[in-house]
Amino acid sequence: MSINVARPKLTWSERLYLPAIAAGMAITLRHFKNMLFRRTKVTMEYPEEKWDSQLPEHYRGAPALVKDESGRIRCVACQLCEFICPPRAIKIEPGEIPAQDRFSKVEKYPREFDIDMIRCIFCGMCEEVCPEQAIFLRKDYAITGLTRAEMVHDKEKLLEIGGVMHGVVLKWNEKK
Amino acid sequence: MSDPAPLVNVQIDGVWHQFPKGTRVIEACAQVGAYVPRYCYHPKLSSPGNCRMCLIEMGLPRMGPDRKFELGADGKPVINWMPRPQICCAQDVAEGMGVRTSSPVVEECRRGVMEFLLINHPLDCPICDQAGECLLQEFSIEYGRADSRFLENKVKKPKRVRLGSRVTLDDERCILCSRCIRFCQEIAKDDVLGFTERGGHTILTAHPDRPLENNYSLNTVDICPVGALTSSDFRFEMRVWFLKETKSICTSCATGCNTIIGSREDVIYRQTPRENVAVNSVWMCDYGRLNFEYLTSPERLLEPEVFGGEKLQPADWKTVISHTALQLRHFTGWDIAIIASGRMTNEELWLTACLARHLNVSLIDIVPRKGEGDDILLSQDRNPNTNGAKLILGLQNKPGANLEAVASGVAEGRIKSLVALGEDPTAFGIPVEQLKKLPSFIVINISRSSSTAHATAVLPSAAYAEKRGSMINGRGRLQRLNRAVRPPGQARQDWEILRDLLQELGGTNSLGSIEDVFREMAESIPQFAGLSLSKIGDLGVKIMAGPEDSTTPVPPGEPVDEEIFERPTLHASK
Secondary structure, three states: OOOOOOOOOOOHHHHHHHHHHHHHHHHHHHHHHHOOOOOOOOOOOOOOOHHHHHHHOOOOOOOOEOOOOOEOOOOOOOOOOOOOOOOEEEEEEEEOOOOOOOOHHHHHHEEEEEEOOOOOOOHHHHHOOOOOOOOEEEOOOOOOOOOOOEEEOOOHHHHHHOOOOOOOOOOOOOOO | OOOOEEEEEEEOOOEEEEEEOOOOOOHHHHHHHOOOOOOOOOOOOEEEEEEOEEEEEEEEEEOOOOOOOOOOOOEOOOOOOOOOOEOOOOOOOEOOEEEEEHHHHHHHHHHHHHHHOOOOOOOOHHOOOOOOHHHHHHHHHHHHOOOOOOOOOOOOOOEEEEEOOOOEEEOOOOOOOOOHHHHHHHHOOOOOOOEEEOHHHHHHEEEEEOOOOOOHHHHHHHHOOOOOEEOOOOOOEEEEEEEHEEEEEEOOOOOOOOOEEEEOOOEEEEEEEEOOOOOOOOOOOOHHOOOOOOHHHOOOOOOOOOEEEOOOEEHHHHEEEEEEEHHOOOHHHHHHHEEEEOOOOOOHHHHHHHHHHHHHOOOOEOOEEEEEOOOOOOOEEEOOOOOHHHHHHOOOOOOOOHHHHHHHHHHOOOEEEEEEEEHHHHHOOHHHHHHHHHEEOOOOOOOOOOOOEEEEEEEEEEOOHHEEEEOOOOOOOEEEEEOOOOHHHHHHHHHHHHHHHHHHHOOOOOOOOOHHHHHHHHOHHHOOOOOHHHHHHOOOEEOOOOOOOOOOOOOOOOOOOOOOOOOOOOOOOO
C-alpha cells in the first residue's frame, strides 16, 4: 500500500530559489568574516588544550575504586560488577580480612582487582550494580598505554584514580 | 517390597488430589505445584516445626452425628477450616483434609514470619557465601519488606566461629532452624551441636570439648538455609553464581556419591552432593567432597615425555605414542605386565583389556586401596571402580593377587616392560632401583611420583573431573562421570591415549568418541548390553548385584534398592 504525501504548496518567491541562496550566502559570509577577524574559534587544540573543566556532572570516564573517610577500601569483593560487566573487563580475587584487623567486621576485601581498560566500554554498569558504593566512573578519559599489560588497571591504580569518597553510606560502622 | 500405602483425598487450593497415606502436607503441596516456603523442614530429617514459615490454612471434613463426612453440593466433603493457621511440615495428609496455600491469611503470616526472621539478620549479602542460593533471600523477594520497622539495636552475636576445622559459623546470620543439629543427631550420629542462651540471644554452638569434626560436617553447610554455616574451604573463594555446575560422581571411594562439581574457568571450587536415594541420599562425606585439590597440584604431568637415550625428553604426542608402541612391540606378551587402576573408568579399562589382548599380555591387575569405612556412606574400598575392573579385565582372584607376581617378575628380570596406568609401582613394593633397570617402563598417569623419573615414556592423562566415562560402584550401580574442567597442559583423556596406542600397534578400529568405546564394550560384556552412556542417566543404573563382601553402605534412611536393570532381550536366552 502506498501513502501519498501532499507536497507543500510553494509561493512564487520560494519557487524562484534565489532569495534562499542569497540568505545562505549571507550566513557563510558572516562566518567567514568572523573567522577572518578571529572572533569565533571552532577547533580545540587537544592535547595542549583540554575540555576537562567543561565535562558534565554525569560524564562516564574510567571506573575506579574509592576509599571512605576512614581509609577503608569500600569494595568487599562481592563480584557483582565482575558478573554484570558486559565486556568482562573486571577480574576480582577475594580475600579475607584477618580477625585482628581494624576493619575485621567487614571480613572480605579484594586481594586483586583488575580492570582491563582495553575491554572496558565505560557503560557504568559496575557503578550501578555496586551494593557498597565502592566503584565509580571518574572523569579520566585519556587512558593510554604502549602495551596491553599497561592498559590493565590493578588495585593500586584504581584506588589512585578513585581517591576518597565523602558522603557515602557507612553501613559497616559499629553501631552502639 | 511392602504394599503401597492407601491413597487419601486432599483438597489443595480448591482442587482435590490423591496422595499416599503418610505424605507430609508440605510435600503434597509441592507435588501439585503449590510450593510452600520453609526453613527448618528438610525432607530427610525430622520436623520440629520451629521456623513457622510454612504456615497454611488447614481444615478437616465436617462430620455429622453418624460420624460420616457431610457432603456438599459437589459430592465432596464439606471442610471445617481451622480458625488459626497451621504448619504443614509436621502434619501428614488425612482423608478429606483441605489446605489453602495462598490465601490472604497465609500471605500475611509469611510476611510476618519473614519480618521476625530478618529483625536481627545482618545486611551482609555482599560478603555472604550463601548469597545466590539463600532461602532467606529468595523468600524475602516474595514476602519481605523493603524497609525495616525495627528501631532498636540489633542483637550482637559471635561471628567467624570455627565450629570445627572445616565449618565456619556466623551466629548473626543463623535463623535457628536447627537443621544442622538434627543432621548431627540423626544422620551423622555425632550430637555435638546445640542452642545455648535464651530468646533473641539464642546462639548455635558446638560442645566446648567436642568440635564439629565428624566426616560429614560439611553437609550441615549444604542444608543450612542461610549463610550461617559456611565451608572454611570454600569461604570467600568464589560467588556461587559464577560456578558452572556439572553433574558427576565422587571417585574417592567405592560408594560413588552423586555430586555437582562447581567450577569456573577450568578451576574447581567446590563439590556438593546431588540427590540419589540409591547411592547417597542427599549427603556426602567431607573426605570425598574436599578431595579435588590434587587436580591443581604442581606435580601434575603436563606434557608427554619419552626416553631419549639419556633422560626423559618432552616430545609431541605423535612421537611419544609411536615410541611407546615401538617399545611394546619389542617384547612378547610374556615379557609385559600391565598394572591398571581401580580409579579408571570402564571405557579406559576396556581399552586396556583390548591392549592386553592385542599384546597377548596375561599378567594384568589393579592395585587395591583400602581405608577405614563407616556405616553411613564411606566404603572401605577406596577404589571407585573395583567392580568395573573385575568385570572388564576378567580378574578371577581378589584385586591385587597378581601384584606379587609382577614384583617378583621385575626383580628377577623376567618382566622387561611394565605399563603402569594411574598407579605408582613403588607403592606395591617394586623399588626404584629395579624400575631403573627395566628396558621399558611406560607411565600413564595424572601426576608425578617417585618412579615417574625412571620411565621410558610418560603419557599425561586426565583426572576424574576432566573426562567422561562410567564406573560401577560398590553395590553394582553403573554411574556416569562428566567433564567439568579441561585437563591441564597437553594432558589428554586416558581413553584417547589408549586408543592411539592401540591404533599405532596395529589395532584395528577407529574409535571416534567415548560413546563408540562404550558401544564396543557393550557388545562384548553382557552386563553393559542394551545400555549407552546417555541411557545410564544422571542417577545411574544398577547392572549387577554388589559382591558379598561389599563394604559400601546403604545410604542412611533410604530403602535398599535391589532391582537390577532389566534390559530388553535382543537375543533369546537359554
